[in-house]
Amino acid sequence: MISWIITIAVVCIITSVIFCKPYLGIAFVILSIPFEGLVDSGSISIYPLEAILAIFGLICIYKLIVGKENYFRNTRLMCCCIPFVLCIMLSAMKSIELSLTAKEIVRWLELFLIYYLTINFINDEKKMRIILYSMFLAVAMVSVFGAINIISFFKTNLPVGERDFFFFGNANPFASYLNLIIPVILGMMMVSALLWERIVLGALAFLSIIVWVLTFSKSSYLSFLLSIALVLFLAKSKKRVLLVLATFFAIFAITLLFSDIREALMDRVGLQTLLISLGFRAECYSAGFNMVRDGLVFGIGIGSYPFYIMKFSTNSYITQHHLHSLYLQIFVETGFLGISAFVFWLVCIIKYLVNSLKPLEDFRHYWLFVGLMGGVIAYLFSNFTDVLVVHGIHLQWGIMLGLAVVLIQFREKEKCPEMV
Numbered sequence: 001m002i003s004w005i006i007t008i009a010v011v012c013i014i015t016s017v018i019f020c021k022p023y024l025g026i027a028f029v030i031l032s033i034p035f036e037g038l039v040d041s042g043s044i045s046i047y048p049l050e051a052i053l054a055i056f057g058l059i060c061i062y063k064l065i066v067g068k069e070n071y072f073r074n075t076r077l078m079c080c081c082i083p084f085v086l087c088i089m090l091s092a093m094k095s096i097e098l099s100l101t102a103k104e105i106v107r108w109l110e111l112f113l114i115y116y117l118t119i120n121f122i123n124d125e126k127k128m129r130i131i132l133y134s135m136f137l138a139v140a141m142v143s144v145f146g147a148i149n150i151i152s153f154f155k156t157n158l159p160v161g162e163r164d165f166f167f168f169g170n171a172n173p174f175a176s177y178l179n180l181i182i183p184v185i186l187g188m189m190m191v192s193a194l195l196w197e198r199i200v201l202g203a204l205a206f207l208s209i210i211v212w213v214l215t216f217s218k219s220s221y222l223s224f225l226l227s228i229a230l231v232l233f234l235a236k237s238k239k240r241v242l243l244v245l246a247t248f249f250a251i252f253a254i255t256l257l258f259s260d261i262r263e264a265l266m267d268r269v270g271l272q273t274l275l276i277s278l279g280f281r282a283e284c285y286s287a288g289f290n291m292v293r294d295g296l297v298f299g300i301g302i303g304s305y306p307f308y309i310m311k312f313s314t315n316s317y318i319t320q321h322h323l324h325s326l327y328l329q330i331f332v333e334t335g336f337l338g339i340s341a342f343v344f345w346l347v348c349i350i351k352y353l354v355n356s357l358k359p360l361e362d363f364r365h366y367w368l369f370v371g372l373m374g375g376v377i378a379y380l381f382s383n384f385t386d387v388l389v390v391h392g393i394h395l396q397w398g399i400m401l402g403l404a405v406v407l408i409q410f411r412e413k414e415k416c417p418e419m420v
Helices: 002-020 024-035 048-066 079-092 100-121 125-156 169-191 193-216 218-234 238-255 259-269 271-295 305-312 316-320 324-356 367-382 393-415
Strands: 039-041 044-046
Touching: 002 024, 002 048, 024 048, 024 100, 024 125, 024 393, 048 100, 048 218, 079 100, 079 324, 100 393, 125 169, 125 193, 125 393, 169 193, 169 218, 169 367, 169 393, 193 238, 218 238, 218 367, 271 305, 271 324, 305 324, 324 367, 367 393
Parallel strands: none
Antiparallel strands: 039 044
16 A cells, blocks of 8 residues: 555656656656566556656647647658658568557657657757756665676676676666766766766776776677777767767776676686677577568568577577577568668668768867767667667667767757857
């Protein structure tokens, strides 16, 4: 009874705050992302992320109907995702289980919705800072709990392979989440004019990097290196990027001075472990291509993966989770049309961001934009070896993508006020 009263009270408070200041709905979404796993309250399961998004969307629709506000004017980059949405809907016609199909469709629609709301609600620098600090607060909470978990692993001498984390359940999505936010923290630190803000952001970056290193996630390490290499190639000032990169690896080296950490890392990235991991990924791709042979154009149907995998793989870990590559899973479930539409959407996004780098060179928020772009790219690389959609991290990515687009629009307003 008490849990019900607390739950209802929290929902009422969140609803009233979003109703008065709708842009704070994005901040609530950011803070709820680490809690995407269900929370049990007696006989009912509560999903905070979906609940907040539902409240946020209903309030926006209500205000649009009553004519008070129209939050849906800005449609930048939205048209690019329409072909992919149509392919998802066509693929849903072949699905076997309605509930799983609806779940997967909702996950993708949540991504497009949160991006759409971000570019429409964040229209000044004050709101931008509130959203960014909500992001930093969430990553600070995740890093502290992650550090506590990691310390407990070393104290109990658990094998590296038996890692479990308070947030996201597994080290790979946990590290990928940090991978998204760390470039944004560093970018914000570089544009900040306040000493205390730089100190706080520097301490948060230091903590997050150490926890990221201690996850021993090979895929996260690789995606970070690839994203940094691409940002280094694109950024105007190579010296600043190299300085940030040198700082990053200095923290990495300091962490490895401890013998226990060094031994655990060697166990995790050793040749034998790498070969086992590569064999497992190869099995995933083999099972995926076998599944899609009879449905090459439209795929097997969105959400139908759990029913087909039983026929093509005896590995229970694959059966219970996913194909460990977002792009492979999209190809399997939506076919050639779906993956083509998805790649088209990503190409439009990357092209828009890259083309905006040059005009933003003299913009005061240039390095924040570079940090957001680094996080966006890190997410895309991470999904080669994982499916971060199922962990809610894709919503964080959608918000970061939206913030990057908002910064571009801020610059356009400064340069062409008469067009506004």
